[in-house]
Amino acid sequence: MLPAPTTPVTERLGAGARWWALAVLTLPVLLIAIDNTVLSFALPAISEALAPSGQQLLWIVDIYSLVLAGLLVPMGSLGDRLGRRRLLLIGATGFAIVSALAALSPDAATLIVARALMGFFGAMLMPATLSLIRNIFTDPVQRRTAIAIWAAAFSGGAALGPIVGGFLLEHFAWGSVFLMAVPVMLPLLLLGPVLIPESKDPEPGPVDLVSVLLVLATMTPLVYAIKVLTDSGLALVPVLCALISVVAGVAFVRRQLARSHPMLDVTLFTRPVFTGAVLANLLSVFSLVGFLYFVSQHLQLVSGRSPMQAGLVLVPGLVVTIIAGLLVVRLVRYVSPATVITGGLLLNALAFTLVAVTGTWGSDLLLLIAFALLGAGVGAAETLSNDLILSAVPARKAGAASAISETAYETGAVLGTAVLGSLLNAAYSRHVQLPVELSDAQRASASETLGGATAVAGELPSTLAQPLLASARAAFDSGVLLTSGIGAVLMVIAAVIAHRTLRQAT
Template structure:
């Protein structure tokens, strides 16, 4: 049986919240800040983690990717459970588990155990993020206020990303890499105290029964697809990658088919027929791919190729993060007057320009082009994220805010996986293909240098004199050769996002 999505009525005249509502927003920003700080800190800590734990190239990508991979598989499930059992309750359970596992991750002795801890963080993180966005939907019923609240929510990701390199840089210069995980504890303790006092509980008044089959199918869809993408990016085309992709798409077909037939679907598929919903999700996805892919290779370029400390590399990216915050907040009054199918492509044009700056100037001119490029890129990403997230929430019925938020967060986390796996995989492939090792290297050193840039850096530090210098010069040149191609591909993804917005969001209401 095909179900029809409820079409929201005009919400500009809905009741406006007072000081308590805005205080609740501040509390809900804590987990958002934490997750964004965690992502950025880990990117900047990756060189030191690579040196300390000596992961393979595949393990290095898994350290970054397993967290969003688990989130992507569980977000829809956790969002739906939040609709049923209480969004605030899920938030508090997730915060408690996230803090505890972060403490364990800080002391992981091997790359394998760190990957396992990151997977557990993904499990509890899946409870956090849909809850924050769906609670905003229930607290801020007035759409003008909700636009601003979502702009603050989206900007919190940027603020956390801006704060992460600085805090992480200080920690990494004075303590071991594990210290970057311990920051979760002081951030989440205030949440656990204040949320029961300030954040009202909300849930779907008619949730229907729990559909265990749909839960299993949603996980069986996301995890194989993302794994196939990672396998393709790291190892190239293979029967294994194709088999995982086929399994994921097959499970996805069964998931959609079940949602269309059951009386109380886990996810109302009719929402995807609305351009303001499906188009906004694709814009969200591609914007995050561009952002995370940029941060993945730029953090390594700043620290390993240009020789900046983690703290200085963090400061180099702060102007771009601030530009993202300002753009996200400034686009709110603009979006009341200019329709989204114009605002989003105009903003993303800046992001395209940012990638082109990286492609054609970084290798010759060092740090400054990266700073300017990220400022320009951040303007477009900040505007696109604010508008796309607001459209996703406004297109769904209030009672299903958790499921809709979960779809938005799934797009975000899948974009994080794709950004690292695709753009990170491309630059890794170019690095390996362009690397010309100097003669006379021991076999184990040559293998480590051929795996990752960090491996080459460590090997070069241990080799004597001219041999170490020759190895590092070759590695830096090989890495730089992939920057242009990767940046051009990133620019192409942003162009696709702009075209999707221009085509699908024509009928989306701007007020």
């Protein structure tokens, strides 16, 4: 059997150099995670500046994660062929350039295209980071610690997004949330070639363009179907899209099973620990992104806080997320990973239940507490689920396992916004009551999103603006209650699945 491709990497790195390499590798992870959620805080400003429709607003958020999720596995395979460090540096360069262009978008359609390109280059970044960590840290204890830091950058970055967004939007235009990619990527581009050793598969399989198309044909119609079904109800087009997704997914699996060098080793999913860890990963991110989608808008558009003030409300949750991710490395010495991950998912359920039962109108302190509970749950579940995904497979399959782990993360981000965000928008549209004096254009904007209603209210006299804002905020909170209840139920189901599938993990 061929030696694992990790050997040259570990021989060339001393103990200290490995941790410096990890520090550089966390930069793209941190940026990608921040980018997943920073946009939530920029949505009100983007709504006012570009006047997107409700569907455009969701696509601005979703298209990035959608493209990223669809291309992670193909890019992971490409990295095996070309070299993971090489692809990492190409992705970092492209991501920084396109992020700068996104900041200059004159309309919603242009921003959607720019976000799609960011997803394309982001997909080059993600598979390389985790697989390189798996190759650099061969000692199990060091690997778990390294993955804890990596996961803390992921979950902490997702929580840091609103805070960074709040600061930037307090002092700069909405485009600043994209421009921040440039200074973050510069250290990676300068230090990466020095600190990160190259790593590649010595005998990679051929590029499989058919499998690439099948992955995209599975992911894109699926998310589109979810978005349309939750927003407009049962219709022919989304049903057909869902069927296309299922057919493409089945064809992809069959093709991988039939090939001697599959793009993705789907037999990994026959291992209960691996499958359970992937689901825990996906659903943890689902809960985090779905929660941030509504809490960021509530703090600004309902509570009336500035972007910076809203971000500061979430600081405790950020701190708890990072601490929880690091503490579980010690905790699993005494408690099984299955128990810790199950407990983390139940904390997520408790956070959603707290909002669903008491309502968001009580106080912002309630949202702070709920987000701290969610942060603890996500921090614990994300760290251990990623470690279990990698440790459940041989070292030679680290690339495939990394791609699956990150695909689960990005799919969770897509579905968190698509499912909970679409349900929230649909509930808002059904319950908002608009003044009869509004023009057709104003009615269209105010009926789709709370940000649109807030922008329209700014154009009206106070006698019309106040009733519109009161109705819009009440309609928004009614949607929050619905999505929080759904989120709580999903997290309980996830906890049950994790408990049953991860019991063999050590």
